[in-house]
Amino acid sequence: MDSIEQGWSSNPRGRGEGVVDKIRNCRHEISVWRKANPPYGKETISNLQKALEEVQNDMSKSEEEVIEVSRKLKEAYRDEELYWEQKSRTAWHVYGDRNTNFYHALTKQRRIQNRITGLYNENEVWTNSEIEIEKVAVNYFEKLFKSTSPADFEGFLAEIPESVTSEQNRRLTALATEEEVRKALFLMHPEKAPGPDGNILIAQEMFHGIRTNNACKEKFMAIKTDMSKAYDRVEWLFMERLLLKMGFCSRWVSRIMTCISSVSYKVLLNGQPKGSIVPERGLRQGDPLSSYLFILCTEALIVNIKKEERNKRLTGLKLLKDYEDVSGQLINFDKSSLQFGHKVPDVTRVEIKTQLGISTIGGMANYLGIPESLGGSKIQVFGYVTERINQKINSWTVRFLTKGGKEVLIKSAANAMPNHVMSCYRLPKAVTKKITGAISHFWWGGSGNKKGIHWLSWDKVCKHKDEGGLSFKDLQGVNTALLAKQLWRIIDKPECLFSKVFKGRYFRNTDPMDPHRSYSPSYGWRSICSARSLINKGLIKRVGHGNSISVWSDPWIPAPRPRSATPKTQPQVLVPSLKVDYFINPATLSWDEDLLNAFIHTDDVNIIKGLAISRSHRPDQMDGPLRIMGAIQLNRVIK
Structure with missing residues (x-):
């Protein structure tokens, strides 16, 4: 200090x-x-x-x-x-x-x-001397960060709207407070840099729609373009003019450009920094600011795609070539791929492949670590999760771990590794069983095909420490809890893009808790729906205007486990479609006690009279334990 x-x-x-x-x-x-x-x-x-x-x-x-x-x-x-x-x-x-x-x-x-023992130089000749390795590496990065000096980009930026307001500029140029700096710093891992993540489920839903939607099967296709060294090729001059065109004030743009351009690099070879590279373009990877700046670059491409689409001049990859020329980006055709609707003729597919120069069709590889094509056996699709965990816990270095070290490795690594997948999809029981078996084998000291002695059943080991166990997680329970978080996100934030995509596809005129089966649902949506039973354990509908809450079937009566109202008469004489607003006096916006006493059991009437009625005519609202917690607490939910 x-x-x-x-x-x-x-x-x-x-x-x-x-x-x-x-x-x-x-x-x-x-x-x-x-x-x-x-x-x-x-x-x-x-x-x-x-x-x-x-x-x-x-x-x-x-x-x-x-x-x-x-x-x-x-x-x-x-x-x-x-x-x-x-x-x-x-x-x-x-x-x-x-x-x-x-x-x-x-x-x-x-x-x-x-350790790097050798490199191929630009003439494809293998070199293994330290001096030559250093020369090859430094030359490569010097060329990569060398600007192409684009000049004719005004036409490409002509349609960019001025979207930044004066108030936003004022906030951007205001001095950072001590609390803002502290918050930003303490969000970082001591040895890592934070960055934004993409939305896997939305991307998967788009590809699923192309394959299954009748309107898309015959006429739609998707192009996945892989940009070679995308961040390293962003031209600074293009970035600066784009920011100014969008309405960012020159003072703020100057700050950003200083952050981007005030950098120099050395090549780390076998633990030793070599050479000195002063770049002329590129965004630093790992810097959280870089991701947002790269998205703004892509915004220029999107605006021009929409313009060419309006003018009916969108042909081939000409527009992408123009984008390459002004921004410095370069398409990697070997890693790019195509996805067609199921009814697109084979002849058309071959013609498009030839014209675009993209040969890969189908699976689309991975998106953010998860396979983009989820067709066929889910055990095979998600088999890679088991393989990764086996590689982790069977690495030769783990033999040096103490029992306490093994416990932490299981909880912090082995149990956590599937979370990325389980927060989007339901893993088959066969997969979670294999993962659990591998973890159990590791814990009891097994090596290779040799098993250690299992002194307790794994169910007992997974019990809470207060009950004599070690609090290892039940993967099926964690999977359900993570999917419940996604479902609650749809319920709690209906205006976000994530919710709108699924609502437009699966429950336009109902709500996400409605158990009706949608036409050709994606595996992502089916996985999310599998968590309904967990959400229902604590879900309650808060009375607003009352016209969307069923008196006899929706959980709107507060209780340890919210429930519907208990009728006063026999069930066969009830009106199934009766809504809560029937019991609200529209003139006084209060409960009609005579009607309540006529239809509902006395114990429930006393509870209902204690419920506040909105005087602003707000809509009915779903509520539950996840909103109360603020963020999902998996330990409690799994129990």
């Missing part, structure tokens, strides 16, 4: 320094401190162990001296573990389980995997 304060306040150049200079000074001071205070090593730990043994056996030593040496030894163990944990770049573990051997082995493994 002292080194950081000294670096931040120092001014070695004798002039006013900015944030970048202060950060550079801090890095220098930390480096000086690190050299003066080397981490505890095996020799230090060995000396402290001997010292502890001596003071424990020396009757003349006080208890305070014993405690002091013990404290230093604990610090030595902690610092050694922390040192190797950081070098191994393992983010899932926690400190304190004495897994130094594991971290050391993992670091050695990473060094071997990352």
Whole structure:
């Protein structure tokens, strides 16, 4: 902490320094401190162990001296573990389980995997000398970051609307508050950079629609274009003119361009930085700002596609070629692919493939780590999840883990790895059974085909720690809870794009909890619907105007598990379609007690009279435990 304060306040150049200079000074001071205070090593730990043994056996030593040496030894163990944990770049573990051997082995493994022994140069000749490897690598990145100096892009930007308001510009140029800076910093992982994610389910729904929608089967197709080194090729001049065209004020644009262009690179070869590259284009990957800027670049392409579509001049990939010329992007045709509606003739498909120069048709590879084509056996489609977990827990370095380390690995890595898939799709029971079996095999010390002794059933191991278990998760329960989160998102935020896509496709005139079966539903929607039973356990309909809540079938009576009203008469004489608004006096906007007493059981009448009625005629609203929690708490939901 002292080194950081000294670096931040120092001014070695004798002039006013900015944030970048202060950060550079801090890095220098930390480096000086690190050299003066080397981490505890095996020799230090060995000396402290001997010292502890001596003071424990020396009757003349006080208890305070014993405690002091013990404290230093604990610090030595902690610092050694922390040192190797950081070098191994393992983010899932926690400190304190004495897994130094594991971290050391993992670091050695990473060094071997990352070592570059040779490269092909631009003439496809293999080179393996260090000097030649450095030359090839530096030349490659120098060419990649060399600007093509695009000039004729005014026409491409002509249709870009000015969408940024003066109020938005004012907020963008306002000084950042201390709280905003703190919030942004503490959202980051200590050794990672945050970035936005895409929406897997919306993309999958689009491809499913092309395959199954009658209006799309014969005339629609999708082109998935893979941009080669997309971030690294963005032209700065194009980026600057685009931002100004969209209405961002010049002051803010100047700040952004400074962030983009004030960068230099070195090539890290076998742990050593080589060369010096000053780029002329490109966005830094890993910077959360870069993702948004790249999306704005793509917005220029979308605007021009719409313009050419209106003018009926959208042919081939000519527009994409124009986009390449002005933005610096380059289409990788080998990784791009096509998707056709089922009824598009084969002859047409071949003609389009030939004209576009894209040969891949069908599965569309992966999108954000999940297969884009979910046809056929779901056990085969999601089999890769089991393979990844097996690779993780069967890696040779895990043999150095303590029992506590294994527990954390299972909870933080093995149990968490399927979450990305399970938050979108229902994994088949056969897949979750294989995953559970692999985790159980790992926990009980099995290796290869040799099984360890299973001293308890896995169900007992998965029980909560208060009940004698280890709180390992039931994957089927986690899967249901994650899908319930998606379903609640549709219920709770009907105006978001995610909800609108599914509403337009599956429940235009009803609500997402309606159990009616839609025509040709996607596997994503069927997976989400499988969580209805969990949502129903705590779902309640809050009375607004009351005209959409069924008195006898909807859960609108507050209870530990919300339910419908209990009738006063026999069920056969009830009106099934009766709505709650029947019992609301429209003149006074209060409950009509005479009608309530005539139809509903006395116990429920007393509860209903305590329900507030909206005086602003707001619509009825679904509510439940997920809204109360704010964010879904899986431990509670699974129980």
